[in-house]
Amino acid sequence: MLKILKYSFYDLIRSRWSYVYFSFYLLLGSVLLFLNNDLSKAVITLMNVIIVLVPLIGTIFGVMYYYNSKEFTELLLAQPLKRSSIFLGQYLGVAISLSMSLILGLGIPFIFYGLFKSSAIWDFSLLLITGTFLTLIFTALAFNIALSNENKIKGFGYAILLWLFLAIIYDGIFLMSLILFEDYPLDKLSLVGTMLNPIDLSRTLILLKLDISALLGYTGAIFKQFFGTSFGLIVSFIMLTAWVILPVLRIVFKSKKKDF
C-alpha cells in the first residue's frame, strides 16, 4: 500500500491543481492577516471559509482523481497487489496531498506573522486538525461515490449533491425542525443533530474553542457545557474519526467486489 501511496502522492504533487490549491490558501492566509491585523480574528474568518471549502475541494478532487486514474488503476489491478491496498493507497495519496496543501498554505503565512508567540496557536491548530479531518472524510466519501458510479457525470453530480446537502441543506432542515418543534426541549436533539454532520461538528468545535459561544444564546450554553469539556471534545473527535473510518471501510468492501 505504501508504494501505491508514494506514487499517487508524487503524481498529485506534480499536478498543477495541488499548486493552485496551495497558493490559494497561501494567498487567503496572507490577505486575511493583512486585513485583520489580528490572529484570532483571522482564525474566525478562516474557519468560515475552511468549513465550506475544504469539503468541496475534497469531494471534487477525490472524484476527479478516481476517474482520471482509471487507467492507472487497471494497470495496477493486473499486478500482484491487493485491491484494498491499491484503493487505500490512492485515497491516502489524495487526502494527504490535499491536507498538506491546506496545512502548508495556511501555516506559512501564520508562522511568519508570529503564530508561535501568540495565544491563538491552539485555536489555529484546532482549525488545521478539523480541516484535515474534513479532507479525510470528504475524500473518502468521494471515493465511495466514484466506486459506485461508472458514469463520470453521475459521479460528479452525486458528489456535488452530497456536499450541498451536508454543507447547506442539512443546516436548513435542522433549523426548520428546531423552529417546528420549538415547544419541546431541543437541546439533546440539536446536540445529536450537530454530531451527525461532520461540517456542523467541526464548526461547533471551533466556535466554542474561540469562546464566542455567547453568540449562540441558550443552545450555545448547553453546547458549551458539552463540547467545552474534555469529554465533549473526545466524543467529537471520536465522531470525526468514525466519519473517516466508515467510508474507508466501505471503500475496501466495495473495491473487493467490483469488476474492472
Added chain:
Amino acid sequence: MVIIENVHKKFGKNQVLSGVDLTISDGGIFAVLGPNGSGKTTLIKSILGMVIPNKGNITVLGENIKQHSDYRHKIDYLPQIANFPSNLRVKELIKMIKDLRKPTHEDERLIQLFKLEPFLDKKLGNLSGGTKQKVNLVLTFMFDSPLIILDEPTTGLDPISLIRLKGLIQAEKAKGKTILITSHIMSFVEEVSDEIVFILEGKIYFKGSISELKTKTNQQDFEHAIASILTENHA
C-alpha cells in the same frame, strides 16, 4: 496451468459467460477466439481476478484465485488498450512497475528490441498508439513468469514490430511457458498458436488444434473455418 470450472458472469442483464469449463495445460500457445462481445476479455479478466465471476472456480498453477493475489506474480498480462497515466514518462512507468513487482534487467533488451530509446523521456500521453503498445509489450515481457496473457497484442503495431513480437512469443514458448492470446487477426493466430479455444455466446464452442477445426467445419483454410462457425450460429 489454468483450470476454469463452470464460470458464470453477468453484467447487469447481460449474461457474458454462461458456464465456461476450460483446462489449459502447461506449455504452448493457446488462442482464445470468438466474435465481438463473446466474452474473451471477460474470461481473461476473470483469470486475472479483475472481474469477479458470479459462479464457478478458477485455479491458476494449483492456487484458487479467490484466496490470494500472490498468484499474479506468476502472470504477465498485456491489457487490450494501452492506457497509461498520461503525465508519467516511459522511463518512470517502467521503473514503477519494476518497483511494484520485482527487479529485472530484461527491460533494457526489450527497449532495444522495439527501438524505444528515443521515447524513454517522453510522457506517455504524447506517444502514438503503436508506441504505447510497444511500451505495453516491454512491461509485459520483462518479467519471467510461467503464464503470459496477451489481449490483442497486435493492435497498432507496424510490420517490423509484429515480426519481433512473433519472435518474442516463440522464444517464450521455447522456454516452456504457457501463453494465452486473443486476437482478431486470423493469420496471426494461425501462425503462432498451437491450439485454439473458440468462445460463442459465453460458452466454449470448440477447443483443439487448427487442423481439427478445419475437419470439423469441412473448410480448407482457417479463416473460412472460423467464418463458417459464425454464419452457422448467427445466420
